[in-house]
Amino acid sequence: MILIVLGLIGVSAGFLSTPNNVKEVKQQMEASHGGHSDGHSSAQQNDGATSKDEHQVGEHHADEKSHAEHAYTFLKNKPWSALFVSLLFFLFISLGAFVFYVIQHVSQAGWSPVLFRVMEAISKYIVPGGVLVYVFLVLSSLHLNHLFVWMDPEIVANDEVIQEKSGYLNIPFFLIRAAIYIGGWILFQRLITRNENKQDDGYDQSLYKKNITYSVLFLAFFAITESMASWDWIMSIDTHWFSTLMGWFVFASMFVSGITTIALITVHLKSIGYLQFVNNSHIHDLAKFMFGISIFWTYLWFAQFMLIWYANMPEEAVYYVTRMEDYQLLFLGSVALNFVFPLLILMNSDFKRVNWIVTFAGIIILVGHYINFYLMIMPGTVAGQWSISFAEIGALLLVGGIFLYITFNALSKKALEPVNNPLIKESKQYHY
Amino acid sequence: MSGYTLQALYADDDHLMKAVRETRDQDHHISEVYTPFPVHGLDKAAGLKETRMAITAFLYGLVGFGVAVWMMNFMMIEDWPRNIGGKPSFTFFQNMPAFVPIMFELTVFFAAHLMVITFYMRSKIWPFKQAENPDPRTTDDHFVMEVETDKENIQDVAEFLHSTGAKEVDLKR
16 A cells, blocks of 8 residues: 555664664764864854854863863763653654543544544554653663763762752652553553454444443543653753643644644645545634643743743753744744744634645644654753754654554554444435 | 515524525525524525624734834833833833733724724614514514515415515505
């Protein structure tokens, strides 16, 4: 099938780009080693924003040397962070799509069962994606990278703030928690989709009812674990900083990305002749969610920003100072991509029914939310040393390739219509 | 306008929908339909033009946004400069985050209120206006479709309306 070929192309493109990844690591290490031994010259070239500070304190050679050391750590972190951003982004896409799918079960929505197979296929990536993220976290805790500063005993020894947090932020507990989150998500994903797929063999209301119970349980489990995962995996990178809104903020981002991916894959399948029973009212509904959750994301983004901006407390404001000074284009660009474009493009009711407009808006939203995750992770790990280079694009292609392969492979294995779902008839007739 | 109006009374919204479609197929002119609750799909069946309310809402929202920007600029920057959040910049742009909630609220306020007022004006309803519905039963569980016709065709049209399942057909006095 065309789908598998497409997936394979994605994966091979991803794998071909991994050598670049490794080479890039070496190049960067050499470059920063050079910077380390020669003094600060190459570090200065790489770094526009902090070099200003260097000019100001020009006489203090000790500062410059420590700056070069910092730059070296940041550059070493860069490919790791790039990989981490992509791993989290795609895991959260499939998790967001799965949450959407589970909500359809709980609310017993009549319009959506025609899209169930697409959602199930996307959620299948939770299994390999979760394992990959877990492996990555284990590698981090083995000190192969320095994404999480609180894992470094030397830093903790000199840092009272982290010492106070170490009851929660310590490596064994961190890994146990991650195992619980990912294990739980995988378990529920397997359980719910298995019951749903069993209904293909024959109508069985008890399976349907069981799935509603499991879905309610999953949502409760997810609400807690998702918040904690976003503290553990994202917020703890900026160890001193905290935001009580982080869980919601990450959730909004993953939810809109997941729904957008459902819409994109549905439109793609329709355009190559599958899913003929999906009509433009279904696309319209997905686009409404894309629009609505984009606004919701902006609301949370601004709620977080405005309180910190208004109170102006140094320990909180530093989070935005880094982003404003070193990442200004991406920082403001992410609001443009995630708010202004979806607002203007998807506001019109008729536009939400036009496939190419939904695709266009969807791609913009996905790019915007990749940048959103990039902005949550990169400033804490590489500071001013960011760039979109082979490492970032390679990681994106690699993980994206695996994601597409798993998704389209899952799609090709099952009939695309859940024939025995009790609500399938209503869903097919759905017309707005 | 032909001057004569027949009122056909239906007991069920499905009968009404069917009758509306058949009446339009026969090229009779439906002047008005009275229902006790919104009937899904009736607007399309009766061939009403798409509402332009969405466009007015967008424009009203822009007006509200503009008013908010002007108002905050006048109050907090020009007329009585305020030190906002311990950041005495006294410029509109640098204090803008503090104004965003007001911009949002006034956008929604203007869009919502002006839309309701527009709706009243377009529907020609205002305080103390007498109710127009021809039969009190249309406020309970019956549906009335009004069809315009001329003198020669009254009998034909009335018989046709009966054939569409009307419970009663009256000539409007």
